[in-house]
Structures are given as structure tokens and as C-alpha cells.
Amino acid sequence: MTPPMDAMQATLYPSETSRVMAVLLQIARALEKRLEEGLEMVDLSVAKYSAIKHLALAGEPLALSELASRMVCVRSNITQLMGRLETDGLVQRVEDPRDRRCVRAELTPLGRERHAAGAKRVRQVQDEMAETLCGLDCAVLERALAALK
Amino acid sequence: MTPPMDAMQATLYPSETSRVMAVLLQIARALEKRLEEGLEMVDLSVAKYSAIKHLALAGEPLALSELASRMVCVRSNITQLMGRLETDGLVQRVEDPRDRRCVRAELTPLGRERHAAGAKRVRQVQDEMAETLCGLDCAVLERALAALK
């Protein structure tokens, strides 16, 4: 589960902007919860799924730094996550003979299977959400996101 | 900082729903980051601000269970957060003579000041966001949120 944290969700500053921010944060929270619940059925967390998704997408072992970069998080986070993924048998660390600083993350066969199962669950959640989200204007949202970054 | 976790942010399932979900999650992430940065300037995290905001709103000491309920999180989280808030001198635990199971959280004078400072920062972030978010249709977002819950 991702944190709640409703700094915006209340009624202290009921301007329109405040309300929009609050609703956006709550929607994101609800979406993450759906994803978590879907992935939980195949023994994956959002973090773990994200990692094996990037590895599956890459099609080859990735340096942990590269994985951190693609997951938009710090390296020390990947160090920990890799530990849990190795414990689960989904990923293994492999040395890079060309650069001995490097450790690469490689999907195991089980990891590949699990990724497929997770992807199926994610697609299912998306299907369930389609009707709910179809009223939103994707282009407008994308413009907002671009302005926000 | 709130987790990144981009299960949806990629390109594997580029259906419209998937894209909308990805953008929503990224927008929320960016918003939280702005809030965190704003609150950081007054030595507050989003979690801490949320707690003292609820206490200020309530206008009286709240039982930790009640605070957990209002913050939509579990009690053990509040136990930890209260420890950090007490260390910061923003809040203190007070006993409830009428129910000795109860511990109530009471804002200190410093906590009240800090809440005011945090609220100012949050309003500032909202002002900065107003233009970016004004294109979004609040009513549509609210309908989506209602359907999601």
C-alpha cells in the first residue's frame, strides 16, 4: 500500500484548486490500491512488478543503476528491492565481466512467468477502470503533467 | 517523498485507459513532491503536516484512534508519527481521565505556530498550481473518484 496522506483532502482551504488537488491525490491513491490488490493475487507488490516489468521490457539484464534510473528512484532502493526479488527467486544478480563495478539484474524463468501473470492482472484492473476513467480528457491531463514537471 | 512506482507509466499497454492511469499517477506524484518541497521549508513532512492540520481543525485533543481514522491510516502508524511529533515538540500526549485506555494528542503552542506556517506554504503551492490545474474539470474528477471508491 502506498501512503494516504491527505494534506489536501480536507476542507480548510476550499478553493477550487485545493479541491482539484485533493481529488487528484485521492484518485491516484485509489488507483494504486486497485493495482496493489490485483498484483497481490499473484504475490507481487507494485514495486516488485515495476522492477520485473522494466527487466522484461529491456529484454536483457540491466545494471542496477540503469534500473534505478528507469524506475525513477535512488540506487539504495534498488539494492533493497533486489534483495527481496532474489529471495522470491524472480531475479538474480549477475556480474558484468566488462565493468566489475557493475551488477546486473537478470530475470529468472520464474520471474518471467510472474511478470506475465502480473501484466495480466494489471490489464484486468485497467479494463475494470476503463468505464470509470473514460470521462477524463487525457490530453488535458497530459498538458497538466507537462506543466507540472 | 512519496514512492514513484510507475507500474503504469510505461508503454507496454498503451491503451487509452492505461495512459490515463499513468498520467494520473504521475500528476499525483508531482503534486505530492511540490507539497513536500513547500512543507520542507518549514521543517514539516506531509505526514506531520497532515496530523497537526487535523488537530488544529478539531480544536481539541484527539484520541490517537480518532486521529488515525481521520488520517485514514492504521493506529500503529500514528503511534510512530506521534513519537516523531513529540520529539519535534509539536504535539504532546495527554491522558484521558475518563477513559484510561485513551491517549489524546494535543497541539503545543509550537505545533500551532508550525501548522500556521505549513498552511501558508500549502496555500502558496496551491496558488502556484492554480493555473496548471484550472483546465481540469473538477466535477468529472469527482465523479471518477466516487466511482472508484
Place this chain on the structure above:
DNA sequence: GCCCTACTGTACATATATGAATGACCGCCC
């Protein structure tokens, strides 16, 4: 060839969340 800088992954401290288990306490029913 050697040194300096930059990059790699990891270890550690910390913040934030969850859930399960525990012990204290309340209120009610008989």
C-alpha cells in the same frame, strides 16, 4: 604508468506505511 575524478553498488540511518500480536482497560450481560 599514475593519479584524480566519476561512477558503481552497498551499508546505514531514518521516515513512512502496513498488519499481527499483546496487554490494559471499558462496559455490558447475567
Place this chain on the structure above:
DNA sequence: GGGCGGTCATTCATATATGTACAGTAGGGC
């Protein structure tokens, strides 16, 4: 009035994030 079930906060284990500090390695400039 005594027991019993439910509620309270805390503790513990765990997952997920961050940032700092560190040791090892790579690689370029001299």
C-alpha cells in the same frame, strides 16, 4: 460483581522510500 468481548495504544516484523557515506573500479589526462 465477575467474566467476556470489544476497544485502546503499543510493539514487532516487514516493505518501501530517501539521503549520506564508503570502498572498489573505470577511465582520462599528464
